[in-house]
Amino acid sequence: GAVVSQHPSWVICKSGTSVKIECRSLDFQATTMFWYRQFPKQSLMLMATSNEGSKATYEQGVEKDKFLINHASLTLSTLTVTSAHPEDSSFYICSAQTGTNSPLHFGNGTRLTVT
């Protein structure tokens, strides 16, 4: 089946530093990947839609300069949290799909803690 690998699974960083999270589709090509943020015991909040070879589409209220998304190839999208602050601490999950109406395949998520 379709596998999405997300790395790292957890990261601790100091306030003011930047963190890059990778999302890879291992056995399929994903023209579209999605990035979510999930607070404890809450739903998935869509942050942005990442399209291969073009700029990401950000949801309202998500700072594009803070959450940089790059979708350089059909199998890789990256999310960089720039100048991280403690309030950015959260669980970030990516997903990818093989086609517009196909199921979403999720990565294992990245637990970010900013100290």
Place this chain on the structure above:
Amino acid sequence: GQQVMQIPQYQHVQEGEDFTTYCNSSTTLSNIQWYKQRPGGHPVFLIQLVKSGEVKKQKRLTFQFGEAKKNSSLHITATQTTDVGTYFCAGRLYDMRFGAGTRLTVKP
């Protein structure tokens, strides 16, 4: 904007009891998907419903899509401890929107 509402937020049942979670959209959806997220895990795709009035079954799980394609439900018969987790619906109009999820706990 497009919204998907899901209730209840939490459900605690005794093992063997039934469980139902409901999703409702403010707009007609092209399809709806259901996902399960185990504690500490990531969402895993369960099923997709596309047709008006569609009903699909997976063992003890029954999924329904309303006639107007605005609501959907997931029903679990005779819950087991392995059913524990959060169940999310995700409705598609122009893009996928997730419901808030229903967190199911099962007491043995």
